[in-house]
Amino acid sequence: MKIKVLVVDDSALTRKILEKIISSDPDLEVIDFAENGLEAIEKARKLKPDVITLDVLMPKLDGLKTLETLVKEKICPVIILSVITQEGALETIKALQIGAFDVIPKPKGGGPFTVESISSILIKKIKEAYLYSKDKNVLNKLSKEIDIEEKQKLSLEPSSRDKIDFYGVVIGISTGGPKTIYDVLPKLPADLNASIFLIQHMPSGFTKQYAERLDKYSELKVVEAEDGMEVKPGYVYVGKAGYHLKIRQGGKNTLKIWLSKFPEHLFKPSVDITMENVLQFFKEKTIGVLMTGMGDDGAEGMVKIKNTGGLTIAESGETAIVFGMPAEAIKRGGANVILPSYKIADKIIEIVNNNK
DSSP states (O other), rough: EEEEEEEESSSSHHHHHHHHHHHHSSEEEEEEEEHHHHHHHHHHHHOOOOOOEEESSSSSSHHHHHHHHHHHHTOSSSEEEEOOOOHHHHHHHHHHTTTTEEEEEEGGOOOOOOOHHHHHHHHHHHHHHHHHSSSSSHHHTTOOOEEEEEOOOSSOOOOOOSSSSSSEEEEEEEEHHHHHHTTTTTGSTTTOOOEEEEEEEOOSSHHHHHHHHHHHHOEEEEEOOOOBBBBBBTEEEEOOOOOOEEEEEEEETTTEEEEESSSSSSSSSHHHHHHHHHHHHHHGGGEEOOSSSSSSSHHHHHHHHHHOEEEEEEOOTTSSSSSHHHHHHHHHHHSSEEEOOOHHHHHHHHHHTTTO
C-alpha cells in the first residue's frame, strides 16, 4: 500500500515539480492537490491523506491558519515547504511552533527550483513523517498547545567573569524541537550561572529567525551563534545551520564561539560534536540535555559527559514527540536523569544553584 500525499501549493509549477518528485518513488503517490488553505482543509478531511506538504505563504487562507486546523484535527503530519526569505523563514518557525512535523526549504527568492535539489530530502521526510505518525501519540503531542508569553528583558546585560566559573549546558533537539523547547528555555532565569548551547537540527536560512523568536519568550538572551562571540553566562547560543557549534580559548579567562565546517557529519551542527567540544572546557560543569528527535545524534556525547563527571538529562517518552535521540542515549547508559520536558528546566536550575 502506497503512502498517500496531499500537495498544497498555490503555484502550478511547484505542484507539478512536487508531483514528479513524489511519484518517482514507488512507495509514494500524490492523491490530489490544493491551491489554497480552504481547499487544503476540505480535501484533507475528505481524502484522509497519510502526509501533507504545505506552503506557508498562500492566498485565501494562509498556511499558518491552515496548519492550525490540520494539526488540531490530527488528520496527518504536515511537512512545510518554505521559501528562505526573512518573511518565509519567520512564518516557518511559527509553523513548527504550531505543530508542523518538519520543514524543507525552497530556494531564496521563491524562484524555480530543480527536482534534484530537494527530491531525496523530500522523499525521506515524507516516509519518516508517515512512519512516526503510525504512533498516534505523535499527532497528539504535535497538536498540544504551548502556553508562553513574551518576556520583559532586563536592561542589564550579562557580563564576563574574572574566570570561567559557570556551567556549560548543551541542549540537543531535532524533530518536534521548535515546539518542545518552549517547555525549557522560557523557564530558565536571566541570572542562571550557565551558558546554553542549543543545537536544533534545522535547514540553513532558518536559525537566525529561530533564535530571534526564542529570545522574545526567554529571560536569557538568545542569539544565533557567530564566530568570535564571547561566551557568557545568561546567554543561549543557537547553532548556526551549516556549521558545527564549538568553543575555543579566547583570552586567559574567556571563551569564544568557534563555527567550523569540519568534521563532515550528517548534521551541521551536530549535537555530538558540540557536546564533546564543550566538555573539553567545562569538564564536570557540563550538563548535557537530549530531547525529541530522530536518530542518535547526541547519544555518544551524553555518554562522554556522564563518564567525565558531568550530568546528563534525557527527555522521557512521555513528552518527546519523536522518542529517538533521547531513547538512544538511555539505551547506551548516557542518561543520569530521565525527565519529561516540563521538568528539565527545574533540574538544570537545581544543578547549577547547588554547585556554585
